[in-house]
Amino acid sequence: MVTMNARGKTGLSTDDLASLTTALDAGKRATVYLRDPMPSLDLPAGASARVISVDGSTVTVRPKGVDDQLPFEADELLKTRTAATPTPARQRPVKATPAPSAPSGASSAPKPIAPETKPTSESAKPTSVQPNPAPPKPVRRPKPATAVSVTITSVGDTAWTVSLSHGTKKQGKAAEVTSDRVARAMQMLGDDAAIQAVHAVIESARAAAQKRIDELSQELEAAKAMLAHLEVQAEGSDDDWHAPSRPSVSSHVTK
Incomplete structure (x- = not known):
């Protein structure tokens, strides 16, 4: 059997929320990153977003290239852009089954060769994280006429x-x-x-x-x-x- 253990993406911790609140109170710019993509807004996973406010575990942000302010839960955001990459699973060695002993009368017969066991699942191969394609530049909304x-x-x-x-x-x-x-x-x-x-x-x-x-x-x-x-x-x-x-x-x- 081939198994694969992937380290899940963790959201913002309580300490992260506290540090973001402290930065906002000090008038500093605080930035977080989206854990998952948002196709409706053409935002890929890992897109940066400026923190507007923190209320409990709800963080209101303005993603880059978007004029609206969107609320997210702490587990939907990341403190850093780099996400954890899945760890390739270790393949257990396959033990060859010993061939049954041949009868004495057929000592000259060739011994059967145990077939090589190949992994049947593509998941046994180490998975490589493909870099996300560069997101298209969002179309800037024209400013309303005065x-x-x-x-x-x-x-x-x-x-x-x-x-x-x-x-x-x-x-x-x-x-x-x-x-x-x-x-x-x-x-x-x-x-x-x-x-x-x-x-x-x-x-x-x-x-x-x-x-x-x-x-x-x-x-x-x-x-x-x-x-x-x-x-x-x-x-x-x-x-x-x-x-x-x-x-x-x-x-x-x-x-």
């Missing part, structure tokens, strides 16, 4: 501003635009809520402007009336100023 925001703001009754932002960062200063351009832009976008909101602001500004016009018209009419009254008074004063004075008549009495 969101662009265009903000239209009503300032006061008639003023509008347009500002541009890339993500959370504003670009340049807000530009002033007229209300008619804002209304046309909303009509082109076709958003009913935005159209109604802009229309309400413009209508409120129009009503305020009309009210101001009415007030100014009343003030203008009052000013015209006051001016006409002052002109009439001025003409009367001029007539009194230019009128000729009558000579005084004195009576003389002769005695």
Whole structure:
């Protein structure tokens, strides 16, 4: 019989987990290695992974070339990349069976030769660990495009501003635009809520402007009336100023 003893791969021990926790607390980079391959992520056995956190026997890591954080149990990870290689089994020597003694009358017959016993299992041969092929480089995921925001703001009754932002960062200063351009832009976008909101602001500004016009018209009419009254008074004063004075008549009495 041919037997083969293989030394199994051991995962992370309690001391390994403690040393990883200490390294993380000190702000150091801690690295472990996958015991088994992960074909779904194109990760071979022995792929390196950066330790993110340690919670009991659960170790959260980020494998090289993968953006996601994955949890593993301690027995699924290795402290070193080099895994234990199986030890070739020792082949027991096969004892040749002695040939039965031949009868005296057939002493000249050739002695039977014991057949050579060959190992019937390929496992009797020392197994050599084939190096893992180089894993394909993972395809880097493209970074998502930064969101662009265009903000239209009503300032006061008639003023509008347009500002541009890339993500959370504003670009340049807000530009002033007229209300008619804002209304046309909303009509082109076709958003009913935005159209109604802009229309309400413009209508409120129009009503305020009309009210101001009415007030100014009343003030203008009052000013015209006051001016006409002052002109009439001025003409009367001029007539009194230019009128000729009558000579005084004195009576003389002769005695």
